[in-house]
Structure formats: structure tokens, C-alpha cells
Amino acid sequence: MEHVYSALNERLSTVFGDQRVVLAGGTRLPKRVQELHSLGVKQPLVLSTEDHAPLYDPEVARWVSLGIAGSLVSVEHRRLEEVLTAPSPELRAVLDDYDPTGDGLVISTPYVAVPEFAGRPVLNYRRPEWVALENKTTIDALWAELSVPHAPAVVVGMDEDALWQASTLLDRGAGVVWSGDGPSINGGANFVRRVRDREEAAGAFAVLAPKCDQVRVMPFLEGIPVSVHGVVFPDGTAVLRPIEMVVPRRAGSARFLYAGCASYYDPPAAIRDEMRNLARRVGEQLRGSVGYRGTFTLDGIATEDGFLPTEVNTRYGGAMVCFEDALPQLPLALVQVALVAGHDVGVSSMDFEDTLLAAADARRSGAVAANVRAIRPSAAVERPVVFAEWSCRWAHAEETPDAVLRLKPAPIGGRLELDLDPDVLPPGRPVAPLAVAAFALADQEWGTGFGPLEPAVPVGEETGHAVVLEAVQAAGIA
Known part of the structure; x- marks a missing residue:
């Protein structure tokens, strides 16, 4: 195990060490700061979505609160992508003061699909073709390609009668699960509902219809x-x-x-x-x-x-x-x-x-x-x-x-x-x-x-x- 630790840390030091690194959103930010510091990043710039900066040694990290924390992952993600795509003049001034040459590196959240931030590359941005694979309503194509045993499912547009008809066909006796997709992020079971009768179907449709383009219906497992x-x-x-x-x-x-x-x-x-x-x-x-x-x-x-x-x-x-x-x-x-x-x-x-x-x-x-x-x-x-x-x-x-x-x-x-x-x-x-x-x-x-x-x-x-x-x-x- 020791050779894995040393090899990884040595190589990561060549990627991040002595660089200007911006942490734009994310979780466990104090831990990320410590990790970057151990790799040779002297003072990362932390752009936190929270309203207040923690008590933190300014020699270890420069901490700026964006004040865009959302009640849902999807809300916070949308706000963060707006900041990355069109930063305010005040935020640009902070960036330019921290990284005047514009050669810094940006690390954002696992959800972000924005390739750059004020001209600086977002190292972990998600390519469009990678994001497309996460759509829950199209995953059956992957199962078919790999010949994977899976529960039957159908994808239905936002039509309540059609969704109910699909539900009655797929119900094995314990109800079905509706999982909506697009354009909002479906995280933390936000757009997932169990449907066992027409009343639950109506309630689920009322929640999903304003947020989703289509719904995957599959038996409750x-x-x-x-x-x-x-x-x-x-x-x-x-x-x-x-x-x-x-x-x-x-x-x-x-x-x-x-x-x-x-x-x-x-x-x-x-x-x-x-x-x-x-x-x-x-x-x-x-x-x-x-x-x-x-x-x-x-x-x-x-x-x-x-x-x-x-x-x-x-x-x-x-x-x-x-x-x-x-x-x-x-x-x-x-x-x-x-x-x-x-x-x-x-x-x-x-x-x-x-x-x-x-x-x-x-x-x-x-x-x-x-x-x-x-x-x-x-x-x-x-x-x-x-x-x-x-x-x-x-x-x-x-x-x-x-x-x-x-x-x-x-x-x-x-x-x-x-x-x-x-x-x-x-x-x-x-x-x-x-x-x-x-x-x-x-x-x-x-x-x-x-x-x-x-x-x-x-x-x-x-x-x-x-x-x-x-x-x-x-x-x-x-």
C-alpha cells in the first residue's frame, strides 16, 4: 500500500504543486485545502457557496463566501454554474488579485459541466457526452448493449394517463417507481416516487410535471x-x-x-x-x-x-x-x-x-x-x-x-x-x-x-x- 500512496502523492504534486488553485464550490472544503497544501499549493482560493466563511488561517487558504447555498442540490448547482459562466465584476476582481496571470487551475463540484471559469480551465468539468449517460430514462440502452439482467421499464412523456397505464402494466403487486429526468438534477430522490394507486399517481404527477421532461416507470423492487x-x-x-x-x-x-x-x-x-x-x-x-x-x-x-x-x-x-x-x-x-x-x-x-x-x-x-x-x-x-x-x-x-x-x-x-x-x-x-x-x-x-x-x-x-x-x-x- 505504501508504494501506492507515495506514487499517487508524487504524481499529484506535479499536477497541483506550486500552482494557483481555485476551489469553486463543493463539500469537505477544509479537507480539500489540507490535501492541496500537502501537495505544495501554498494558498488556494476557496469560493464557498455558503453565506459565511469559517475561521481559517488566511496564510493557508483565502476564503470567499458566495452566499448561493440552495435548499436543493439542483438549486445550488444551477446558481454555481451561473457564477462560473458569468462571474460578477467583484468576483473577477478577487480572481485577478489572486491569480493575476490567469494561469490558475479550477476545481469545482462533481456536477459542473462548465469547461472554464474566467478563462481558467475547470479541471474536473463533465463533458456533455458523459452527462448524457446519467439520464435515468435512457439507461436501458446501456443494459441492452451489455446484456445485463434488469427489471423491465418504460419511458413516458409527461402524460398522466399514459404514465398510469404503464404503471398498471408493470406493477408486480407492490406498486411501481416513477423517476423523472430533465432538465433539473435528480439527486437525493427528489424526483422519485412510489406509485401504488391512482391517487398516488396524481400526486406524483403534480410534483414531477413542472420539473421533468419524461419519467421512467419500473416495478418497485x-x-x-x-x-x-x-x-x-x-x-x-x-x-x-x-x-x-x-x-x-x-x-x-x-x-x-x-x-x-x-x-x-x-x-x-x-x-x-x-x-x-x-x-x-x-x-x-x-x-x-x-x-x-x-x-x-x-x-x-x-x-x-x-x-x-x-x-x-x-x-x-x-x-x-x-x-x-x-x-x-x-x-x-x-x-x-x-x-x-x-x-x-x-x-x-x-x-x-x-x-x-x-x-x-x-x-x-x-x-x-x-x-x-x-x-x-x-x-x-x-x-x-x-x-x-x-x-x-x-x-x-x-x-x-x-x-x-x-x-x-x-x-x-x-x-x-x-x-x-x-x-x-x-x-x-x-x-x-x-x-x-x-x-x-x-x-x-x-x-x-x-x-x-x-x-x-x-x-x-x-x-x-x-x-x-x-x-x-x-x-x-x-
Whole structure:
């Protein structure tokens, strides 16, 4: 592993070292600053979408707040692309003061498809042909080309009667899922709805019609939502471990709650192999067809019938935080930037895969959180919690907590975070049942207003309560 670390850092130093680097938007910005600093970037310019700059050493980074944070990913993305495309005179003055020669490099968010910012190249911008592959309503063409088993689906324009007709044809008894696309970004299950009757269909259509051009309809699949990441190198595709998408269902509702991701869950070995083999084939297809480089995600459901894919996201997925946490000494987000920009990062795809796979299997983590709309906290509050049977309660002073539950202010109102302790929670079981229990406690004590939630059911399980009970028992915390 050490030779991979040294080779990557040496090569990344040649890409970023002694350069003027602008970080335009994105997450984990303090971590990115530290990574760039370690590679020889003396003082990156950080353009944060937030309203306020953190307390930060100006000798390490120059921090400018754009004040364009959005309540939804799609809103913030649109605002950021507007800034990159047509910066204000004030922002141009900041850029010119920081980088008077105009030779600086720009790193933006994984969503951005703008090739340059005030004449400076955006290293990780997404090519149009890469963005087009992410459209959920056209993915069936890729499955057909690769002969991939998948659930049946049809793409329908914004016609409520036609959508309902397609739904009745595809319903296997548990309803269907509508997933809208274009022109807005469909992230965090914003434009995804479960439809079981005509009333739910009408409600889903009312939400999707103003935002989407078309909708993919497919049967509702029982099982654990999972994702596997591939990283396309010039010599091949590195494939990582499966990641659980923590997506509880809102009881009695057509909506889902996107609550982040975690690497604790281990699907059956056959499904893990199936996912990873398919991801390698997809990566090679992307590399050969559109010259793709960097990270992509292959999402789907771990069902009793195996892994059934639903979509491909051609970008550095949010669940890569699980791998960043497993290997904090490796600047994975900057490896992504270098690959997308066409640089040789100094290691082979297989060496990269072996290193990340071993680390992420050994050290599990999660980024479990959800937006809160019901209240608007003025300050952050957090308390340690323990899980007991299928419930969650505050930890007593003498107890070792299993996790920390935190509520903090956010642009949308609030943000609820569940930090699980990897030294207490062993790998194997899904995290969604624990998130459901913790969010119920937050509803009760803090008024977060999520309402009743239900976890997805793993392969072979019969009830949500059984899942929660077995999860906490497996963790030794019942």
C-alpha cells in the first residue's frame, strides 16, 4: 500500500504543486485545502457557496463566501454554474488579485459541466457526452448493449394517463417507481416516487410535471438500495466495494427519504461479485465509447433475484466519503480531478483497486444525514445515543454510546446527522434500520417532523422490525 500512496502523492504534486488553485464550490472544503497544501499549493482560493466563511488561517487558504447555498442540490448547482459562466465584476476582481496571470487551475463540484471559469480551465468539468449517460430514462440502452439482467421499464412523456397505464402494466403487486429526468438534477430522490394507486399517481404527477421532461416507470423492487463505484483509468477500471444507500420509506406515503450512505452492509457474496463484475464491464464500456475517466456509480437493488441495476451516475459520487474516511491519507477527490483532466496518476487501476478495497473492507464508515424542514434550529445540538432492540434512546452518562445524533442549522431549515461508531457497530447488517430508529427519537425529542419511516428489507428478511432487531443484536447492543 505504501508504494501506492507515495506514487499517487508524487504524481499529484506535479499536477497541483506550486500552482494557483481555485476551489469553486463543493463539500469537505477544509479537507480539500489540507490535501492541496500537502501537495505544495501554498494558498488556494476557496469560493464557498455558503453565506459565511469559517475561521481559517488566511496564510493557508483565502476564503470567499458566495452566499448561493440552495435548499436543493439542483438549486445550488444551477446558481454555481451561473457564477462560473458569468462571474460578477467583484468576483473577477478577487480572481485577478489572486491569480493575476490567469494561469490558475479550477476545481469545482462533481456536477459542473462548465469547461472554464474566467478563462481558467475547470479541471474536473463533465463533458456533455458523459452527462448524457446519467439520464435515468435512457439507461436501458446501456443494459441492452451489455446484456445485463434488469427489471423491465418504460419511458413516458409527461402524460398522466399514459404514465398510469404503464404503471398498471408493470406493477408486480407492490406498486411501481416513477423517476423523472430533465432538465433539473435528480439527486437525493427528489424526483422519485412510489406509485401504488391512482391517487398516488396524481400526486406524483403534480410534483414531477413542472420539473421533468419524461419519467421512467419500473416495478418497485424489494431489497436494499446499493451502489458500487468504479474508477476508470487509462489501463482499466478499478472497482470498489458495495455501499448501502440509506433510503427509508415514508410510511403511508409515495415519497422516499434520502439519508446518505454507509459501508457497514455486506450483501450476500454472490450479489457482491455480481455488482463488481457488472461495474467493471460498465467502466470498460464508458472508457471505450466516450473516453470516460474517473469515478462513476452503478446503483441498483440487492433483491432475492440478485442485483438489479437501476442507473449509472457519471461523476464522483457522494458515497466516496466512505472511501475517503477509510483512507484519510489518500486525496481521493484530487485523484478524481487528475484523472478527469487526463493526467497519469502514477499507479495502475489494479493497484488502486486493491488498496481501496482492502482499506474500505477493513474500516467501515457512513455519512447518514437528512434535511429537516419542520424546524429551523438556531444552534447545533448533539447527544450520544444507544440502540436497544429496534429503538434508539439517549445514552446514560456511564454508557459507551453507539452513535451521536446531531441537529444543526442548514439553508433548508436544519440538518440531522447520525455519526455511527465503527468500533461499536460491526460490519454486516444494513444501517437504514438504525437510522429509522434514531430519526424517530429526533422526531420525539426535537420535533424534526420526519414522521413514521420504514427501512428497506434485506434479501431473505420478512419484516422491517426483524431487520432492526437483527441489526442491533448483530452489533451486540440489544
